[in-house]
Amino acid sequence: FKFVLLAMMVLSLAVAAVGCGGKEAAKEPAQEPAKQEAAAKTKLVVGADATFAPFEFTDPATGKYTGFDVELIEAICEEAGYELDFRSMGFDGLIAALQTNQIDAVISGMTITEERQKVVDFSEPYYKSGLVVAVQAKNNDIKSFEDLKGKKIAVQSGTTGALHAEKATDKDKITYFTSSDQAMLELKNGAVDAVVMDYPVTAYFIQQGNDDVKMVGEILSAEEYGIAVPKGKTETLEKINAALKTLKENGKYAEIYKKWFGEEPK
Numbered sequence: 473f474k475f476v477l478l479a480m481m482v483l484s485l486a487v488a489a490v491g492c493g494g495k496e497a498a499k500e501p502a503q504e505p506a507k508q509e510a511a512a513k514t515k516l517v518v519g520a521d522a523t524f525a526p527f528e529f530t531d532p533a534t535g536k537y538t539g540f541d542v543e544l545i546e547a548i549c550e551e552a553g554y555e556l557d558f559r560s561m562g563f564d565g566l567i568a569a570l571q572t573n574q575i576d577a578v579i580s581g582m583t584i585t586e587e588r589q590k591v592v593d594f595s596e597p598y599y600k601s602g603l604v605v606a607v608q609a610k611n612n613d614i615k616s617f618e619d620l621k622g623k624k625i626a627v628q629s630g631t632t633g634a635l636h637a638e639k640a641t642d643k644d645k646i647t648y649f650t651s652s653d654q655a656m657l658e659l660k661n662g663a664v665d666a667v668v669m670d671y672p673v674t675a676y677f678i679q680q681g682n683d684d685v686k687m688v689g690e691i692l693s694a695e696e697y698g699i700a701v702p703k704g705k706t707e708t709l710e711k712i713n714a715a716l717k718t719l720k721e722n723g724k725y726a727e728i729y730k731k732w733f734g735e736e737p738k
């Protein structure tokens with residue numbers, strides 16, 4: 473009898489535990505372990521200028537940051553065991569923020585250039601890009617980069633597009649904007665004749681229903697995007713590179729790439 477009683481107690485306890493567990497799991501899915509794991513992770517503060525769709529921008533539906541770069545850095549952090557702290561700031565302040573250790577890394581459609589390599593370190597390239605000239609769809613006199621002489625151009629401050637515009641026309645003809653959207657709006661409004669900007673961003677902008685804008689001429693220069701870290705932060709850089717390599721090998725990189733660009737990685 474004692475045994476039966478014990479067995480019944482054990483059984484009812486077990487049922488209670490399962491019932492309870494089920495209810496709690498539904499309410500708070502694995503809260504405790506997740507919290508503990510997060511606390512043990514090193515934080516990676518990543519800066520970006522989130523006005524650069526489809527690389528980093530605010531999803532109008534959710535109000536959250538999204539894009540190719542955002543999903544890539546999320547995957548890198550997951551792979552490398554970092555807790556991601558993503559922050560948006562003006563593009564022309566990103567390098568200084570790295571130099572003063574306010575942030576640990578930058579992923580922002582940032583082109584790997586010799587100038588920048590003097591002051592920050594870059595990961596392996598993660599995207600092949602280039603610059604293009606955008607004009608109003610009805611414009612007929614600007615057909616290429618060469619036609620920009622004497623024309624008014626809008627650019628985003630601190631970008632390779634700004635540098636190329638400075639080569640193409642006089643500096644006093646250039647209007648500098650903090651965000652890339654503002655430069656594009658200036659073109660739509662007819663306040664400038666052209667915008668020099670990254671090809672994938674310009675193409676995406678036009679595709680999003682801005683068919684009053686078109687691209688002309690060749691894609692200007694072959695550029696590659698990299699993730700930047702403060703100079704000498706080799707441990708961070710190695711972790712990022714190792715994670716990037718894994719994601720390229722296990723198909724995750726290709727998956728994110730296809731989602732945002734509708735094609736296999738170049």
Ligand code: ARG
Pocket residue numbers: 520521522523524528563580581582583584628630631632633652670
């Ligand atoms: N690729 C260009 C550069 O490195 C433009 C990048 C702008 N990125 C951004 N998130 N606004 O200068």
